[in-house]
Amino acid sequence: MGDVVRDLPRALSGEGWHASVATPSYGVLHTAAGAERIATLPVPFRGTLLDVEVWRAIGEAGVEHVVLHHALFEAHGSGCIYFGEDGDRPFAADANKFAFFCVAAACWIRSLEQAPDVVHLHDWHAAFYLPVTHYLHEFESLRHIRTVFTIHNLAYQGTRPLDGDESSLAAWFPDISFNTRQIADPEHTHCINPMAAAIRMADRVSTVSPTYAHEICRPSEPGNGFIGGEGLESLLLEAQKSNRLTGVLNGCFYDDLRGRRPGWQRIISMLESQLHNWLTSKPENEAHKLAMERVAIMPKRRPHHLLTSIGRLVAQKATLLLHEDTSGKSAIQRIADKLGRNGVIIVLGSGEARFEERMLEVARVTPNLIFLCGYSESLAEPLYHAGDLFLMPSSFEPCGISQMLAMRRGQPCIAHAIGGLRDTIRDQETGFLFSGSTPDAQAAAFVDTTLAAITIRADDPIRWQDIRTAAAAQRFDWASSAKQTIEYLYED
Numbered sequence: 001m002g003d004v005v006r007d008l009p010r011a012l013s014g015e016g017w018h019a020s021v022a023t024p025s026y027g028v029l030h031t032a033a034g035a036e037r038i039a040t041l042p043v044p045f046r047g048t049l050l051d052v053e054v055w056r057a058i059g060e061a062g063v064e065h066v067v068l069h070h071a072l073f074e075a076h077g078s079g080c081i082y083f084g085e086d087g088d089r090p091f092a093a094d095a096n097k098f099a100f101f102c103v104a105a106a107c108w109i110r111s112l113e114q115a116p117d118v119v120h121l122h123d124w125h126a127a128f129y130l131p132v133t134h135y136l137h138e139f140e141s142l143r144h145i146r147t148v149f150t151i152h153n154l155a156y157q158g159t160r161p162l163d164g165d166e167s168s169l170a171a172w173f174p175d176i177s178f179n180t181r182q183i184a185d186p187e188h189t190h191c192i193n194p195m196a197a198a199i200r201m202a203d204r205v206s207t208v209s210p211t212y213a214h215e216i217c218r219p220s221e222p223g224n225g226f227i228g229g230e231g232l233e234s235l236l237l238e239a240q241k242s243n244r245l246t247g248v249l250n251g252c253f254y255d256d257l258r259g260r261r262p263g264w265q266r267i268i269s270m271l272e273s274q275l276h277n278w279l280t281s282k283p284e285n286e287a288h289k290l291a292m293e294r295v296a297i298m299p300k301r302r303p304h305h306l307l308t309s310i311g312r313l314v315a316q317k318a319t320l321l322l323h324e325d326t327s328g329k330s331a332i333q334r335i336a337d338k339l340g341r342n343g344v345i346i347v348l349g350s351g352e353a354r355f356e357e358r359m360l361e362v363a364r365v366t367p368n369l370i371f372l373c374g375y376s377e378s379l380a381e382p383l384y385h386a387g388d389l390f391l392m393p394s395s396f397e398p399c400g401i402s403q404m405l406a407m408r409r410g411q412p413c414i415a416h417a418i419g420g421l422r423d424t425i426r427d428q429e430t431g432f433l434f435s436g437s438t439p440d441a442q443a444a445a446f447v448d449t450t451l452a453a454i455t456i457r458a459d460d461p462i463r464w465q466d467i468r469t470a471a472a473a474q475r476f477d478w479a480s481s482a483k484q485t486i487e488y489l490y491e492d
Helices: 002-014 092-111 123-127 129-135 137-142 194-201 210-215 233-241 264-281 286-296 331-342 353-364 377-386 402-408 419-424 439-459 461-473 478-491
Strands: 020-024 036-045 048-058 064-069 118-122 146-151 204-207 245-247 305-310 343-348 369-372 389-392 413-416 432-434
Touching: 002 020, 002 478, 020 092, 036 092, 048 092, 064 092, 092 123, 092 129, 092 137, 118 123, 118 129, 118 478, 123 129, 123 146, 123 194, 129 137, 129 146, 129 194, 146 194, 146 478, 194 233, 204 210, 204 478, 210 245, 210 419, 233 245, 264 286, 264 369, 264 377, 286 353, 286 369, 305 331, 305 377, 305 439, 331 343, 331 369, 331 439, 343 377, 353 369, 377 402, 389 402, 389 439, 402 413, 402 419, 402 461, 413 419, 413 439, 432 439, 439 461
Parallel strands: 020 064, 118 146, 146 204, 204 245, 305 343, 305 389, 343 369, 389 413, 413 432
Antiparallel strands: 036 048, 048 064
C-alpha cells in the first residue's frame, strides 16, 4: 500500500490531475524537510474536540502531502507504525488511531475552499471515513464527493465492536446514529467492519490486479490452499455485479535502471555493513548474529546460483516458504539442500514473530541460507539486481511489487499462479509459475518448479538468457495504471 500511495499520485499528476495525499504524522512525518504548518483543526473524537495540526509539503511531480499531527497518531514505542494485534482485542490500538485519523481527514477536507473531485481511500485504515461522513451530521456537505475504496489486502479488516469497549464506534463517536446493516461485519453483526462498510458505501471499489478482483468474489478455502474473499465475498460479488468493482494493476517505475550488476564481494560487503548496523542497535539478536557468522564464511567466488527472496514474513508471504513435507523439512530448506555448494539463498524480511523464529530455525540447519531479519531498502535493490532467481510463493497476492522489481532487473521469478503474480508473469517466458489444489501440493510444486528453473539455467544458458531478457523487457508502468484509475474509478 505504501508503494501505491507514494507512486500513484505522481502518475496521476502526469495525467493532469492534482493529487493530495493525507497521512497521519506517526510522530515524525510533520518534521520532514520543507513541511510547514498551515492550520490547526478542532476534530470531534470521544465526545470532545481535539486540536489536530495540519502540515503541508510539496513532493515530486507537485504532489501535495498533507500530514495530520496529534499525539494519538504517534508510532508505537518501538518505532513501528502499527501496534499489532492484542490477542483478545484485535486491532484495538490501531483502530483508535485510524478512526481518529479518518475524522480528522474529513475535517480537513471540509475546510478546503474547493472540494476535491474524488476522495480515494486505501484499505481498512482509511475506510472509517465513509461511516463518519455518512452518519455524522456535521459532515453532510462531504456526501456528494465521489469516493473510491481500494483493497490492498483483505486479510486485515480492522473489525471492532459497535460499543462496549474503549476501542469501539460508540466510544469514538458517542453521538453517531448509524444503519447497522451498512457498517456491520457480515458474521459478527455486533461489530463494525470498516472494510465491509467501505465496500457497501463507496461509489467505486477497486483491487490492485484484475485476477485478484475475481478471486475475492469467491469464499476462501484454506484447506484447499485458496484465499479469496475472507468473509466479504458476497459483498464483493454484489459490487462486481453492479459494475462497482474493478481490478487495476499496480505498476512500478523504470526510469532509474543505470548501474552495473553488483558483484559478489560487493554484495557481501553490503550485507556485512547492514548486519553491523543492526547488531549495534540489537546486539543480542540471534538472527543477526547467525547471519553475520554465515556471511563471514561465504566463499570468495560468486555461487553458481544466487536465489533471493524479499518480503514481509507474514502468513501470506511465508507460509509456503516454510511449509514442511513428511520429512519435516521446509520448502526453502529442500531447495537449499538440492543446491548444496552450488548455490546460496538470501532471504530479506521481517514480520510476525512466529515466522521470524521459524525462518531462524531453518537457517541454523541450512548452511547455504542467509536470513536477514529486517527491512533494508539499501539492500533490496542490489539483491533484486544481483540475484539469479527470485522466490515469491505467496499464498495469495493482491498484486505484488517485488516480482516487478526483480523482473525489471532481469531476475526471473518463481511465483504462485494467483492474483497479481498471474497477471504479471508468463510461465516459461518471463518467469515460472506453479499451482496446486492443497497447501501440500502447492509447496511441492514450488520446490519442483524452482529446481526445474535452476536446471534450465545450468543446462540451457541461451534459453535462460531469453527468459531474463523477456522479464526485463516487461513494463508495468504507473502511467497505464493512472490512466485506468481515472477512466474506471474517477470519471465513469
